[in-house]
Amino acid sequence: MALKCPDIQITVVDRSTERIAQWNSDKLPIYEPGLDEVVRQCRNRNLFFSTDIEKAIQEAELIFISVNTPTKTYGNGRGRAADLKYVEGCARMIAEMSQNSKIVVEKSTVPVRAAESIMHILKANHKPGVKYDILSNPEFLAEGTAVEDLLKPDRVLIGGEQTPEGQAAIEKLCWVYEHWIPKKNIITTNTWSSELSKLAANAFLAQRISSINSLSAVCEATGADVSEVARAVGLDSRIGPKFLQASVGFGGSCFQKDILNLVYICEGLNLPEVAAYWQQVIDMNDYQKTRFSQKIIECLFNTVTDKRISILGFAFKKNTGDTRETPAITVCRTLLDEGAQLNIYDPKVEPEQIIADLTHPKVTESPEHVKRAVQIFADPYDAVRGTHALVVCTEWDEFVSLNYERIYASMMKPAYIFDGRKILPHERLQQIGFHVQTIGKRLLQQQPHDPTTVRTFPSHLTNGHGAASDIASPVHPDTDRDSGNNAHHRRLAFDAAAGWWQCFLRMDCTGTSTKPPATTTTTGEVDRMSRPDRRSTPPPAPPPTPHRFQIGCRIVRTVRTSVQSDAILGGVTSTVESLLGQRPRSRTRSTPGGSTSGDDNITIPPEDRNITPFGWGLLIIPATTFGLGCWQVYRKQWKEGLISELERKIHMSPVPIPDDLADLNDMEYETVTVRGQFLHDRELHLGPRACIQHGDSHTIGGLFSQKEASIGFLVITPFKLEGRDDKILINRGWVPKRCLDPETRREGQVTGTVELQCVVRLPEKRPQFTPKQRGAIFMYRDVEKMAAIGGTEPYYLDATVSSTVPLGPVGGQTRVTLRNEHLSYIMTWFSLSGFTTWLWFRQIVRGKSF
Structure with a gap:
């Protein structure tokens, strides 16, 4: 705006003295192609950076609110709703410092009807003779191409009130943009449509990425190539080719935050189906990042313990130093949890930022371990030297032109490349000798081929x-x-x-x-x-x-x-x-x-x-199969006895919980009656799990039915027994992932003294390859650790009843449906024994040919 409107004075203000100093220096606080040149041309001419907020507000006619609107980390709407505290703070400063009428423009991405909230604050604190008009003018730029997007935008959207004053304010802002943007590209709407359009635009773009990423998994399973599929689909003029590049997943400050905000709005408007639809965009993105991370581990012989792996690229996309929600964090966290050592290189991200992201409490509980296991490099060739694998997490152009013969010679063998952005020449890398894995394409591994070799x-x-x-x-x-x-x-x-x-x-x-x-x-x-x-x-x-x-x-x-x-x-x-x-x-x-x-x-x-x-x-073959058949006879008798014993326990009448809790160790699957109060402030979660509805069955056996496709978590809540000091853990039941935050199901929290019937469950050992527990979320029934965090005795019960309140936990998540297919195994092994005996007699004893 300062570049294209030299007759308009623009002042950028911030409370951070350090940040303003960076904007006034030659080293800007952010990296964006072309931004340095624009700032150099305009700074101290008609573009100024200052910490004097009061003076800037008093002198301005148009005030743009361009502050961060992060996702709430606590309270109602935690993890989904937008936190508008900075927007509210700006509104209060404007009301306090303004001496004349102002046009206030929402530039930040905000929920629908946020402008209404700003107007309430301004009117409640207005001064005589001071009037305000609120406009919504969301930005549609993308990091990495921000300058180009601002100079040649597809459209400019301005929303305002449908009143004469509101339309006059819209015309003033349109006049500013018409300095370099054709009038036909400037769209005007009401305020609410403008606010929702920004959320919808980001949701649609993220949806396209998740859609093509979902198909990448299908392509890998079937042998199709997701790039060819994307090209075929994108040539349809109704669809178009943009944002159909499969990758490890999307990141950045906008997509996930805005979709979660949209989900929260839909839930607040009592539109659960719409909320679930957009939640799947986030779930698919999380699945893609996890799937790629697990592929790395599986290809490296299912273990990366003490293996050094190089990560090329840490920013969420090329041409930016922004690491917010970058997929590289998920990849690094998974590898670190599995015991890997990481060499990380990114041409624009500062080493301090990488360490800060990987040591964040949401990422790890052991920041010292991360600092020991992670090394940051300033040269890509140094980063890959001596590593077992190379992982591309950002599509920087320089990664395509690296000398991969030199890289291959410096790596451990076999050398692996995992291309999470589909930018590398895979066939050439295979000819060099790399084992290559990518997104959305099943690559047949080739050996280095030299036609002169005999x-x-x-x-x-x-x-x-x-x-x-x-x-x-x-x-x-x-x-x-x-x-x-x-x-x-x-x-x-x-x-x-x-x-x-x-x-x-x-x-x-x-x-x-x-x-x-x-x-x-x-x-x-x-x-x-x-x-x-x-x-x-x-x-x-x-x-x-x-x-x-x-x-x-x-x-x-x-x-x-x-x-x-x-x-x-x-x-x-x-x-x-x-x-x-x-x-x-x-x-x-x-x-x-x-x-x-x-x-x-x-x-x-x-x-x-x-x-x-x-x-x-050769008689070993029929003898072995005969022995296996006899063993299955024993197994059949044992399984029938086990099922009978479990059925007996399940159908026993409930008994009061014993005075000595140690007796519970001999009562697994028996039903006990407990009375007391839930301690909701220490709630834990076990999952992810599928919900078991009443009447579900498990056709392939096992203790848990997972028939329903929706994924959620089991709510484990400490329970204080009435008349005793003992506290135990009770699995209240299943809740969907979107209701993991207790604030979203406040009405479903049981208060006061309750009496429950519960099934006794014993701890389970950590299954192989199961990630370690993080925070209050457990992947398996680790009762000892649960009890330590919840402050209870190490005893765990499953509630048999469901909450009667909407969004409350679905109880009764224990089903005993052990399969007994040993009769078919008996018939199979004895048949094989008989057939191989006949074959041996025919060929060895009789000497007949077929």
């Missing part, structure tokens, strides 16, 4: 099939015509596996002996000798063998179409035969032309058939 196999894997017994057989990658750079690897691996199966299927375990057949040249041998350049010399006729296990190898023979496959199959066959003390045999098989070659028709005299130790050893 790969060899040891002589014992090629002996007897076209290669001399004392040399290795060269296999050139370019002789394999399979598609893809790594096709020859797949072919060779398949041929090797087929060779081992061929050896197993053709090994006879009967100690027979036959006379050597007459030496003949079969049609098959003539064909093999006539193949040009495939073998230097035809192999000599192998001596007869007394060891044959005829099951048939027609399937295996179909893959023997190249020098590589023949060499591998034959070499592996010879190797296994030599290990078993067997000699290669000649094969005779009848062909349509009347000649024979031998893979099908071999006759072994019954009187010469003796079972070898290897043949007897």
Whole structure:
């Protein structure tokens, strides 16, 4: 505005002396492309920065309120509602210091009808002769392109009252913008529409990101490419291509804050379905960040303990130093919780800001551990040196042009890259040697490919099939015509596996002996000798063998179409035969032309058939399956007894809670009666969990039904027993995630003395890979820690009744529905035992072929 309106004096005021000093210096407090040049041109000409708020208010005709409106961290609406304390403070200062009429403009993102609240404050504190007009003029710029967005905005929105005074105020603000913006791009509405439009715009943009991110999970599961899907969808003129870039998730100061504010407004207007719809945008974003973080851990062999991982990018997007709600915080927090060591590099974020974000109480309870485990680097090559993996969390342009050959050489092997922004050349990285994972695309890992490389196999894997017994057989990658750079690897691996199966299927375990057949040249041998350049010399006729296990190898023979496959199959066959003390045999098989070659028709005299130790050893298979069947018989009896015992406990009449609470350790799943008061100020939460409604069942077994898709938490509340000093923990039931804050269900808080029936539950051990407990939210039933935080005895009960108040906890979250499918297991194992016994008798004893 100062750049385009040189005849208008603009003064920016703030209480922070340090911040104003930065604006008056060459080093601005924020980074934004092009902002330095604009400030240099206008500063001390018609743009001034000052801490003299009173003077600025008295001299101004238009006053823009551009203060932060963070999400409330306490009280009613905590975690969702916008905190308007700074807006209210500005309104009170304006009312106190104004000496003449003012036009007050809301520039901050505020809830609907916030202008009405500002007007109430101004009118309640007005001075004689001073009038106020309130306008809403929300900003639609994006960090990283803010200057460009201000110079060439898609639209300017101004909302005001539909009165002559209100319209006159709108015209004055329009006159300012018309200095550089076409009048057709300036939209005027009423105040409430303008306020809601800002929230709606951010909600729609975030919704598009969450929508494409949700499809990225589908693409990874199916083999589709989310970039191709986004391009196909974005070419539809009704949709458009913007904000369809899948990533690790959105961040920044606006999207999440404004959507949560919108959710809170909808709940306050008694529109729970609308609130739930927009809440899913946030839930999907949280899921995407968590899913990406877990993928890193899973790919690194499911553990990152003491592994050093480099994080490239910490800002929530490129071309900004803003780290508010950045996905990098979630990624770093997850890795730190799993014991990883982090090297972090970002070209614009200050090291102090990174440490402050990672040591925030919402992120960790051990700031000293974070400081020890995190190192900040000023150079990306230093940040990746000696690390196991590289994670891209911000789409800085410089990350695309890094020397990844140099990076690969300095990293631990195998070296992994996790591209959370889909900006890197994945195929080139795979050719270098990286294992690459990204968002929305399943990448087939390739080995580094050099067409000049000659790969060899040891002589014992090629002996007897076209290669001399004392040399290795060269296999050139370019002789394999399979598609893809790594096709020859797949072919060779398949041929090797087929060779081992061929050896197993053709090994006879009967100690027979036959006379050597007459030496003949079969049609098959003539064909093999006539193949040009495939073998230097035809192999000599192998001596007869007394060891044959005829099951048939027609399937295996179909893959023997190249020098590589023949060499591998034959070499592996010879190797296994030599290990078993067997000699290669000649094969005779009848062909349509009347000649024979031998893979099908071999006759072994019954009187010469003796079972070898290897043949007897194959009886382990039917014996093992028979033993497993017997074990399942025992398991079936045990499970039936367990179910019977649990049913007995569940249907027992309720008994008073014992005087000695230690007796509860022997009463799991029994129902007890308790009387006392809830201590709501020490409430804990267990989750996330799905809600179990009355009548739900668990078709696949287990103790908990999770049929309903909605996710929430169990409310664990300390309970003081009446007439006793003892306090215990009671699971009051399930509440949706949006009602985790007790202030949202104040009406559902039970007060006074109550009597409950509860099911006794024992502690559970921490499941593998379950994150550690943070604050008052637990991932599993860690009764000892719950009791320590809640100030109770370590005993835990599940309430069997639900709250009768809307949004109150849904009780009765314990269901005993243990499955008993051991009969099917018994039938399966005994059937396998019988079949393998018959197969052994047919092939080993009788010597019949298929």
